[in-house]
Amino acid sequence: MSTQLAYAPAPSAVAPPAGLPRLLTGIAAHAAMSLEHHEAVHGPLPLTGGRRPALAFDLVEELDRAGLRGRGGAGFPTAAKLRAVAAAGGRPVVLANVGEGEPASRKDRTLARMLPHLVLDGAELAARALGARELIVAVCETARTGADTLALAISERERRHRGAPRTRLLGVPDRFVASQESALVSLANGAPALPAFTPPRPFERGVGGHPTLVANAETLAHVALIARHGASWFRELGSPAEPGSALVTLSGPVARPGVYEIARGGSLSGLMQAAGGLTLPAAGVLLGGYGGAWIAGAHLESLRLSDERLAPFGASLGAGVVAVLSAHACPVRELARLTRWLAGQSAGQCGPCVHGLDALAGGFEAIAAGAPRGNGEQRMRQLAALVRARGACAHPDGVARMALSALAAFPTELAEHARHGPCERCARSPELPLARA
Amino acid sequence: MSLASAGPSAYWYLTRSSGTVALLLLTGAVVLGVLDVRRVSSPRWPRFVLDALHRNVSLLALAFLAVHVLTSVLDSFASISPLDALIPFVGSYRPFWLGLGALALDLLLAVAITSFSRRRMGYRTWHAIHALTYLSWPIALVHGLGTGSDATSTWLLALGGACLAAVLAAVLWRALSGWRERPDVGRAALGGAGAFTVFLAVWLPLGPLGGEWARRAGTPPTLLPHRALAPRARGSGR
């Protein structure tokens, strides 16, 4: 790795945004932001000039000071990840993950479609810091617009930027586990997009056997701005433990569902207000992702969206999914439907996942139908314990966590269904999105 | 003195017997493979025991097969060279039926070698090659019936029948109870087993059990047993 000078980035050509928005600054309604406009809004890429542009500061050090954590769901410290890839030696590969297999999450797609240069900036900066040989941008096969916009953006940059690594697009199947880290690496290596047994983890051996940095699109977008405005600026929002801003996807009975940028630790009620308020009372919210956690309606008023504030509920910000469930829907029916879908999304490689998730789904279906098998709740807990950490990826762990949180969030509804079977709300159309619109 | 009038050498007995035992052991290994250790284990017969049994029976079969090949080459009666034993259909003695034996040997060698170096290849590759055993078994059986000069002997036919019955029973049991998740495999197995049985039912009476099989099978004329064709003495009246 080339030696980097350790001072902070030179003052940006453009004043850093105060407050919000940050990533979403200047986002247009229906068109992607061109390279020219992007550089007008955020300033140019902080590279030295000349024939061989390079980073003039230690990006990893800056990211470490900023305390940036991954935004794909796992929340791993980004600087540590970069260091691990660098330590593995050789010339690594950078893989920008715009796959977004979560049906309830749209933030990465939005970045791809509307702000591609933010993502590509972050990816290019990481690639330069690591001396990467190649940059791969993994985007969902069904996200045609996003893929097209990224392709256009890449060619825009090829005309302007020198010394940027070779970039290619990779189409990812629209399956829940396809955008998992090792699944993407397998796909890039020409195999099916299925999670692999680790170790070796991608940062040790990934695409083509080279150390690979797999980074979420939003994470890279934050990198693009931290590189311009510095760690201290990043820390102006959020808390010392959880600095910065984050993108969330708000869905459910609100006036304006969609992708929002919040300060970490911001209130849920503030978010819903910004979205025009609730159109129906909320029965609960599923946070983080479909492998995240449910929180019952009673707690929503005081809820704050940060990992430390959500931890007492067994929840975390995860991939930024904020899926509100209205009081008109039947939580039990939604649970049965959701777990059955999640079971079907299993890669099908590991016995405990295949059988365990099927049994969990069956359990919820039985409760929903009023014919619970044995002690339904006990059985669910047993299954959740059985599938945890026994798969090649974290899919079964997520489903187990979601199921257990549902037991805690909707005990009355579950008990009612176990005794009396379907309720009048069961017949209504389901609310949780499973297929992408 | 023609060769045919000399009695069978010790090698002939050895090759015949070791081949038969190899076939019996191979049948045992195939049956265990078809049944699948997972499905037939019990507290008295744990899986690791059945698995080891399958492996040891296979190794024994290979050992007897080695003796069989060695003694058939050493037996000067039919002048089978070592190459004839390995390369199918190039020999001079009953080339087709002997060749089947060479073919079965080649398949089993491939299976054996891959099993010994199993850790170096992926499980799927190893398993695909291992399935060649299912092909080698019927080939070995037909080779035994077609090559041997005593195919008509009752006990040999009975043994062959028993081997066939064992494999058929195993395939039937497995197809009914086990291959439900892969119905195409079940159908293929039953179809193959059925077709093979029909083939034997048609071929045996027309082939080894029919007249003059030795000549029709391709035994070199010099080795065929021929009746002494002493010209009738005129008028001596036999």
Add this chain to the structure above:
Amino acid sequence: MSHRLRVNPIACEAHGMCAELLPERIALDEWGYPVLDGQQLDGELLEHARRAARACPTFALLLERERPPAR
């Protein structure tokens, strides 16, 4: 030098020989897949663990030297 057992869940096809050969540390769940208790192995159990790992037809059971925690 202590060792630990690990299962490659993708390779595992529930043959179940591991649980027969090392019942002290490996149990089978209701679908026939191994559940490891994750404890260290030493002494006599280590030999049984080696045998169990060798017996696995799909090489799904791995016996590994203790790794210092990554990170």
